[in-house]
Amino acid sequence: MDGTLGLLGGGGGGGGGGSSGASTNESTVSKVEVLEQDFVGMSSEATSYPAEAELELGLGLSLDRATAASVGPVSGTKRAADSVSQEGGSPTAVSQVVGWPPIRAYRMNSLVNQAKSQRAEEDKMIGEKDKSRDASKKKIYTKADLTAKEKCHLGFVKVNMDGVPIGRKVDLNAHSCYETLAQMLEDMFFRSTTTVSSIGSGGEKEQSTKASGSKLLDGSSEFVLTYEDKEGDWMLVGDVPWGMFLTSVKRLRIMRTSEANGLGPRFQERNDRQRSKPI
């Protein structure tokens, strides 16, 4: 699977065409090359989450076929040639087309859910040990995850990176903590995945590299991960508990550290805190 953004190839990256910067393709190309060199030392194992890469609008966002305003927040028109995202698509972005390619939302979700299942399975097994003693047939079995309604609000959020015209989307449902999310974003934006490993083994590998920490989170890279919350404020990712983050995040941005200074004193504190934090 092609994990690159297709910048070099010039192909469209379907959906999520919003761009935070106004850079041209040319300068972007060189930046991508530079970044790849920076991260050469990182694990080259592709813990790819292909299912969380961008999906076509209307497929990824409407996780719940029955209830969603199915086209989702960034609704493209069905006219193929028209332009796109509400953030003002870049000229290189392919227009978002509802229902294309013709893959059922269910099938898309089943790919997504394979990643979730690794974590969910652990939760479930714990839950079941308690409940198996209950002899009555009609027992209450609460679902560990969110209700379907809440699920609708989560799922795919856009991710843009400074200097990259084409954005991606990630499924927050597939993660249970900041580390895995950051790891995935690093894979997505900073290196190309050449091999595709099974989710199972990928999950295990990802667990083992978890300890080494993510450069996006610890402030040691040129970029830092930020998000826009429901009030429209831009915050650093990682400050609040994961669950709270999930309910307030609207979209993500991989921001240049130099620009993130504008986020105020909190960043400085955090920077100092993170540097001394054991990995």
Place this chain on the structure above:
Amino acid sequence: MSEDDDRSPPLDLRGADIAESSSKTRNCSGVTGFVAGPGPSTMEFQAPYPDQVLENVLENVLQFLSTRRDRNAASLVCKSWCRVEALTRSELFIGNCYSVSPQRATARFARVQAVAIKGRPRFADFNLLPPGWGAHFAPWVIAMAKAYPWLEKVYLKRMSVSNDDLARLAESFPSFKELVLVCCEGFGTNGLAAVASKCRLLRVLDLIESEVSGGELDWIASFPESGASCLESLIFDCVEWPINFEALERLVVRSPSLKKLRLNRFVSIGQLYRLMVRAPQLTHIGTGSFSAPEGVAQDDPEPDYTAAFAACKSYANINAEQLKSVILHCHKLQTFWVLDSICDEGLQAVAATCKDLRELRVFPIDAQENTEGPVSEVGLRAISEGCRKLQSILYFCQHMTNEAVITMSNNCPDLEVFRLCIMGRHRPDHVTREPMDEGFGAIVRNCKKLTRLAVSGLLTDRAFNYIGKYGKLVRTLSVAFAGDSDMGLKYVLEGCPRLQKLEIRDSPFGDAALLSGLHHYYNMRFLWMSSCSLSPQGCQEIARALPRLVVETIKDENEERVDDTVGTLYMYRSLEGPRDDAPGFVTILQ
């Protein structure tokens, strides 16, 4: 029942008696149509024997007719045959739930044991239809509860089913044996609990790609705990809620007839293995929580299980290397659904081993319109060279060549279903830069058994000319982002006499093309056209010309239309006229 295509249970409801006189007579091609009345009535007057004896004889003979087609033909012979056929039809197939009312269907067919009903149009699966369009199971289950207390089997596809409907089903049919819900929604685990607990003779409970909401009842534990169960098939991989594994294990152990088991992602591979060990009679296993398959192959020396895994319809993100170690055991593999992560190389491995392959589906992990993709014409060509018995293929790719498609058309003469989805819209042959006309032309020309076709890539009217000229058996055609002018659609409507289901999106076909099909629409189950160049006036004209057609135009609120063109046209023949449960965004033209 296969999930996607049309090989559904035998019978179709056609040619019901119409109370008022119909101006539409039986179609001369003899396939379908609205029967204006009895056939040659002289037959009855000349009969020397009392009608009763004749009917008894007929009844005994007609019972042997099993296929839908044969029964429909028999029912058109004369009134007497129609009546007797209706009495002996035990499997009822409703291809479009709005084509006939439950009352009319149950009034005509009195002794039905198995019912299949299809609802929403297929493009609804791709979010082209706003939610709430219709296709409710409720009126059907209510009518059938009265008419068919002995009902045993229900198959629903793209219907809205509620928990109440399932509860009513569970309570109304004491002999109920099989429930299959494909792409349905509106119900939850509580409804399943009702079915599990009350249907004591349940053999089959298959939930396929349906949307199941949560509930407080533990449906797996709702199966009766004591005594052997009759379960033969339990499929619930689409249920997105955890299940009670211990209860499932107990259920499997006390189900000696259980052959097919497809679990959801909340069951781990380890748990699945436990089940397999305790239930060696299983032949089909699937899981939504799939890790590297070679792990299983190594642990379990039985090649049957390996083949079962490979054949199961679950989606594992595996690469070519992982696939190769498994696939080389699978000589008998006939049906294979896989993700394109296996790449062309993986497909070559399949082609080298699976000489008996009949059905192949290759889905994309990354459903975008990129320039590169893991599978291409290389994989298609390899499959065509290795799997000569191929009957059905669904292939997603980024680009393709005419040459590979032509090669497949020559190598696989048994192809009945050819669905190629080149994900890049309007994309030509990436080697010659020509449209994909010749490739699809070769398919319709060389594959003489072709009944279902889905086209993609850059296509001119010429491709449709080929389809109209050679696709004489085509029943289902899917078109997207293709064609140049009205001529394209005209070629198809004028050329394909067997066409029953036509779904088109984003193609430049307008009113003139639509009007060219007037002679044929009563022979079709439905026509779907979205984001084409139709005007309300053109659709209105059709509605006026064909009173037995329900012409719906659908407006999607999310869409902004700059001009007056119709967003979506969905029209279908019906004996009932405009339905009374249409939501606000549907306009029925008359």
